[in-house]
Amino acid sequence: MDSSDGSIPTQLYDMVIVGGSAGGLSTAVSSLRSGLQRVRIIESSSRVALPDLIGPNQLDVGFGETVESIDLVGDDVVVTTNRLSYRTRGVLVADRRADPSWTPPLAIPDSPRVHLDSLASVADQDVLVVGLSDHAVELTAQFVDGGSRVVLAAAGMDPTLLSPAAARALRTLEQGRQATLLYRSTPRHITFAGEFPMVEFGDRRTPDLQFDHVVFAAPRQAFEPDDVGVTPAALDSGKVWFLGDPGEGRPVTTAPGWQVGIAMAEALFPEVELVTPLSPLERRTQHVGAIEELREEHYNATITHFEPTHSDLWVLRVKPDQGDTSYLPGQYASLGLGYWEERIDDAPDPEADRRWDKLIRRSYSISSRMFDDHGYLTDENGLDELEFYIVLVAPTPDNTPALTPRLALKRAGDRIYLGPKVAGRYTLNSVIDPRSEIVFFSTGTGEAPHNGMVIDLLRKGHTGPIISAVTVRKSADLGYADKHRELEFRYSNYHYVPMPTREPGIPKRYLQDLLRDDDFAELGVTLSPSSTHVFLCGNPAMIGLPEEVDGHEVFPETTGVVELLVQQGFTLDRRNTPGNIHYEEYW
Numbered sequence: 001m002d003s004s005d006g007s008i009p010t011q012l013y014d015m016v017i018v019g020g021s022a023g024g025l026s027t028a029v030s031s032l033r034s035g036l037q038r039v040r041i042i043e044s045s046s047r048v049a050l051p052d053l054i055g056p057n058q059l060d061v062g063f064g065e066t067v068e069s070i071d072l073v074g075d076d077v078v079v080t081t082n083r084l085s086y087r088t089r090g091v092l093v094a095d096r097r098a099d100p101s102w103t104p105p106l107a108i109p110d111s112p113r114v115h116l117d118s119l120a121s122v123a124d125q126d127v128l129v130v131g132l133s134d135h136a137v138e139l140t141a142q143f144v145d146g147g148s149r150v151v152l153a154a155a156g157m158d159p160t161l162l163s164p165a166a167a168r169a170l171r172t173l174e175q176g177r178q179a180t181l182l183y184r185s186t187p188r189h190i191t192f193a194g195e196f197p198m199v200e201f202g203d204r205r206t207p208d209l210q211f212d213h214v215v216f217a218a219p220r221q222a223f224e225p226d227d228v229g230v231t232p233a234a235l236d237s238g239k240v241w242f243l244g245d246p247g248e249g250r251p252v253t254t255a256p257g258w259q260v261g262i263a264m265a266e267a268l269f270p271e272v273e274l275v276t277p278l279s280p281l282e283r284r285t286q287h288v289g290a291i292e293e294l295r296e297e298h299y300n301a302t303i304t305h306f307e308p309t310h311s312d313l314w315v316l317r318v319k320p321d322q323g324d325t326s327y328l329p330g331q332y333a334s335l336g337l338g339y340w341e342e343r344i345d346d347a348p349d350p351e352a353d354r355r356w357d358k359l360i361r362r363s364y365s366i367s368s369r370m371f372d373d374h375g376y377l378t379d380e381n382g383l384d385e386l387e388f389y390i391v392l393v394a395p396t397p398d399n400t401p402a403l404t405p406r407l408a409l410k411r412a413g414d415r416i417y418l419g420p421k422v423a424g425r426y427t428l429n430s431v432i433d434p435r436s437e438i439v440f441f442s443t444g445t446g447e448a449p450h451n452g453m454v455i456d457l458l459r460k461g462h463t464g465p466i467i468s469a470v471t472v473r474k475s476a477d478l479g480y481a482d483k484h485r486e487l488e489f490r491y492s493n494y495h496y497v498p499m500p501t502r503e504p505g506i507p508k509r510y511l512q513d514l515l516r517d518d519d520f521a522e523l524g525v526t527l528s529p530s531s532t533h534v535f536l537c538g539n540p541a542m543i544g545l546p547e548e549v550d551g552h553e554v555f556p557e558t559t560g561v562v563e564l565l566v567q568q569g570f571t572l573d574r575r576n577t578p579g580n581i582h583y584e585e586y587w
Helices: 022-034 051-057 136-146 164-175 232-236 258-267 278-288 290-298 446-457 481-490 512-518 519-524 561-567
Strands: 015-018 037-042 062-065 065-071 076-081 085-088 091-093 096-098 114-116 126-130 151-155 179-182 189-193 197-200 214-218 221-223 241-242 300-311 312-318 332-338 359-365 386-391 415-418 437-443 468-473 496-502 532-537 548-549 550-554 581-583
Touching: 015 022, 015 076, 015 085, 015 258, 022 037, 022 051, 022 136, 022 164, 022 437, 037 085, 051 164, 065 232, 091 258, 096 241, 126 136, 136 151, 136 164, 164 179, 164 290, 179 496, 189 437, 197 214, 290 332, 312 359, 312 415, 359 386, 359 446, 386 446, 437 446, 437 512, 446 468, 468 512, 481 496, 512 519, 512 561, 532 561
Parallel strands: 015 037, 015 091, 037 062, 091 241, 114 214, 126 151, 126 214, 151 179, 437 468, 437 532, 468 496, 532 581
Antiparallel strands: 065 076, 076 085, 096 221, 189 197, 300 312, 300 415, 312 386, 332 359, 332 415, 548 550
8 A cells, every 4th residue: 555656545544543552542442342343443652541452352463654635535534644645534632632731630850759640661670650541551551561560550440430441450450469449548648768769548448558650641632634734625624533522623423432433433433333331231131141241350369268156257268360479467458249239138228329330449458378288377478368357337327338148148169259469567666676565456357367476476576565455246256266265275375365255144345445444464564564465457547546636636536545555655667657556547
């Protein structure tokens, strides 16, 4: 198709797409599946946004080509690049340019490790991408392909506005545990630990995290006609369309974002029945195998063990299809099930219809089986699965829990989603003296992280007193009681203090009462701010963190453990201010 002599190229393309963005790739794939025979993608760089789509879909891509002009010749459009010319029935300009006036919604420190819109190729790095659009997904996939560990902070993302290619890429990254998606978190502040960015998310479910690089994915502006040399005749023909919101001088459509390409195909190729993704409602009502298909798309792990302590309390283990399961005792991971899964109760679920084909994700502290099959203390990082300790959350007039009523119907062998990133700074890193007193306070399943921490201390030969105190409603709610009693039998420095509050014949007492009444003296243990570390996980009312009011810390009206410890000279362990009161932040 040589047009160097100025003649019109003779080979006719159905469609030419300028730019290998996720939206452009989506349009190409959809058009080919619908029956268009020749679709050409022109990409000025050496890489399309999602290269994995090229081979399976047999996409025709011209790399390193830059569009010089788009003109109307007869009934066809001619696209001239720096290399070739193409005659086509329609053109979609899917390239988008950065908006130079855009700034992120928070102050950006001047650092070579904080970037706007791009980052040179990096490998074996921890990268945070911040954004809600296709472009944020494109960057995430690019950095994963380059060998980095990536977190995408996308609070407020509307998946229905993503192109099918970007949505598929997200599912693939999640399923392969290659990237962590934070759908409810976004950075609020960036500080530095040395030269590395420390990102504060400002919510209790996401702890502060340190990265090698932070990249803000700026929204991209659609190209203007002058950017690709569109002549007035070509523009007036209605055969040149621009991906993005309609602008002055462009064909007008109500389709959002990438769907401009679908609207264009429908307008220019009426003889073709376009293959477009089913809506959640269509998928639910028209596709018999939808649920199994969704499980295959989203789930990446298997429940290997599901043991009910009783009907509302379970110990389960999860084995991922791929990726390691290493973690520090005290950290947490995320589990997920689809809204398409059935519930154990009949509670109204306002999100189920609207988000029927989406995942519900929740963070859970990683517990420990405590003893291996031979009776030795477990080395959890020598295993290929993670253990969790979870209670069924009952619905209330103000809250309909989404995940645990669905998890209640699962059993060993069932599939589930396991997040790729184990996280959390609620660990034993601050315990450096093997003779120090270590006290764990928890309510209910809040003892889950403490189980692994206790085992880790004992495996490493900690000689100081270790006390684990837990309050529950009934003795039947103590899912690990027999294992804690075995630890007490084996180790003279370990003490287990279960405190059921609604058990007949047992006086009702709370964790605060252990401090008020100095029950530790009965165990031969003296708590001291100079040598004791206290770890708190569970009900926020038990912990009782203070809030800052007019520059002063004000404790809750109901006295919590923190206030009692502070009165004894203990201090909260906070970022940049080490202390000896440690608390789980994501609860």
